[in-house]
Amino acid sequence: MGAGFAGLYAARALAGAPVQVTVVDRRNHHLFQPLLYQVATAALNPADIAAPIRRVLRRQRNAEVILAEVTGVDLPWRRVLLADGALPYDRLILATGATHSYFGHPEWAGVAPGLKSVEDALEIRRRILTAFERAEREADGERQAAELTFVVIGAGPTGVELAGAIAEIARHALGSDFRHIAPERSRVLLLEGGPAVLPTYPEALRASAARQLQRLGVEVRTGALVTGVDAEGVEVAGERLAARTVLWAAGVQASPLARALGTPLDRAGRVRVAADLSVPGHPEVQVVGDLASLEQDGQPVPGVAPAAIQQGRHAAANVLRALSGAPALAFRYRDKGALATIGRGSAVARLGRLELSGLLAWLAWLFIHVLFLIGFRSRAAVILQWAWSYLTFDRGARLITETAEQWRPRPGAAGPASRAG
Numbered sequence: 001m002g003a004g005f006a007g008l009y010a011a012r013a014l015a016g017a018p019v020q021v022t023v024v025d026r027r028n029h030h031l032f033q034p035l036l037y038q039v040a041t042a043a044l045n046p047a048d049i050a051a052p053i054r055r056v057l058r059r060q061r062n063a064e065v066i067l068a069e070v071t072g073v074d075l076p077w078r079r080v081l082l083a084d085g086a087l088p089y090d091r092l093i094l095a096t097g098a099t100h101s102y103f104g105h106p107e108w109a110g111v112a113p114g115l116k117s118v119e120d121a122l123e124i125r126r127r128i129l130t131a132f133e134r135a136e137r138e139a140d141g142e143r144q145a146a147e148l149t150f151v152v153i154g155a156g157p158t159g160v161e162l163a164g165a166i167a168e169i170a171r172h173a174l175g176s177d178f179r180h181i182a183p184e185r186s187r188v189l190l191l192e193g194g195p196a197v198l199p200t201y202p203e204a205l206r207a208s209a210a211r212q213l214q215r216l217g218v219e220v221r222t223g224a225l226v227t228g229v230d231a232e233g234v235e236v237a238g239e240r241l242a243a244r245t246v247l248w249a250a251g252v253q254a255s256p257l258a259r260a261l262g263t264p265l266d267r268a269g270r271v272r273v274a275a276d277l278s279v280p281g282h283p284e285v286q287v288v289g290d291l292a293s294l295e296q297d298g299q300p301v302p303g304v305a306p307a308a309i310q311q312g313r314h315a316a317a318n319v320l321r322a323l324s325g326a327p328a329l330a331f332r333y334r335d336k337g338a339l340a341t342i343g344r345g346s347a348v349a350r351l352g353r354l355e356l357s358g359l360l361a362w363l364a365w366l367f368i369h370v371l372f373l374i375g376f377r378s379r380a381a382v383i384l385q386w387a388w389s390y391l392t393f394d395r396g397a398r399l400i401t402e403t404a405e406q407w408r409p410r411p412g413a414a415g416p417a418s419r420a421g
């Protein structure tokens with residue numbers, strides 16, 4: 001269930017085996033989430049980072065794809081419950097991932113969207129681009145400043161990438177496109193409740209990331225706990241910040257499907273799995289990827305794509321072992337490192353024991369992301385698009401796919417005629 005990194009790699013690892021594989025996802029596409037922020041900031045188009053699941057599995061004769069919403073699992077009767085039916089199984093691999101967590105403030109979701117799906121990315125892109133449009137027509141200085149203030153909450157990799165990319169759009173891509181505003185004067189604030197940006201990275205890389213962000217013009221505030229978010233801005237440590245664009249990159253929680261299993265969950269709502277990734281008491285059910293909670297050497301296995309891929313493959317291997325009567329093997333995560341990009345030619349990377357920052361880290365990021373896009377029709381398109389953006393600072397996907405009537409400039413805002421007059 002779920003054709004993200006974990007589910008899709010599990011299905012592919014079963015190619016050629018004497019099993020019948022059914023892949024169920026509520027979307028028709030597999031999404032390369034690590035590049036979503038590039039869609040949100042108008043550098044790439046959605047189709048560049050999403051591939052139809054049917055297409056990815058078209059040559060795998062033992063696999064079929066069902067587009068459906070999974071609503072539950074009937075463990076005793078070995079059935080997956082769908083919104084419009086049920087599917088029996090012999091072995092189940094559950095991989096429906098994670099979603100945003102607003103830490104008990106679901107009302108913030110409407111004003112501060114998070115980044116998880118293509119829809120989220122397009123909504124964020126729309127908000128960023130329309131903020132500049134509204135600012136261009138805003139006569140009131142204070143309101144204009146609020147339009148040109150962008151707040152990103154949460155300084156993990158996604159928050160860092162978003163803040164860096166917005167600063168780049170403002171400083172470079174839009175520089176000469178407007179007549180009444182100076183986009184490069186926009187404020188981009190990155191708010192982090194903890195003591196540092198990129199908290200899971202080594203100390204030296206955290207400091208380097210903060211410096212690289214500041215060089216791009218991002219105001220980084222750590223120890224900045226957000227206590228309120230509304231359409232006009234945020235409240236942080238008792239201070240009110242007027243901002244019309246607020247983005248959420250602060251927390252994740254497991255897909256609600258985890259609760260449907262009725263087995264123990266961790267604090268983020270993930271399913272506590274046994275060492276072999278199975279659900280305790282149900283060796284025929286394995287949970288993998290962001291939905292699974294597992295500790296290794298006293299540390300949680302992180303919610304990252306390589307862990308999901310490795311777990312997906314491992315679950316498939318355990319299915320095959322069961323077929324031949326062999327016992328399931330315990331999973332072991334092989335940590336190959338971590339990468340976060342900040343801007344053009346700017347990133348931090350931990351590769352094994354090697355710590356890199358700046359251009360070298362950025363080149364490593366570029367290489368690895370292109371490598372993992374393998375199998376996507378659009379790989380060449382992405383490389384070309386990146387090369388173009390790199391050389392020209394341009395952001396080719398700057399589309400607002402709504403009319404001005406739909407995103408509504410403020411009533412009474414100046415129009416071109418009154419400017420001319």
Ligand SMILES: Cc1cc2nc3c(=O)[nH]c(=O)nc-3n(C[C@H](O)[C@H](O)[C@H](O)COP(=O)(O)OP(=O)(O)OC[C@H]3O[C@@H](n4cnc5c(N)ncnc54)[C@H](O)[C@@H]3O)c2cc1C
Binds near residue numbers: 029096158
């Ligand atoms: C913006 C962003 C940036 C990231 N950047 C990085 C990065 O740079 N490097 C890195 O290693 N990791 C990164 N990650 C994390 C990485 O993407 C995840 O760890 C990984 O996607 C987890 O894989 P998964 O298969 O468990 O879940 P997902 O990839 O989320 O897949 C879950 C699948 O299940 C489907 N699904 C969910 N619920 C249902 C349901 N009820 N019925 C049917 N289908 C359902 C979804 O449609 C989806 O296809 C990033 C994540 C995000 C959101």
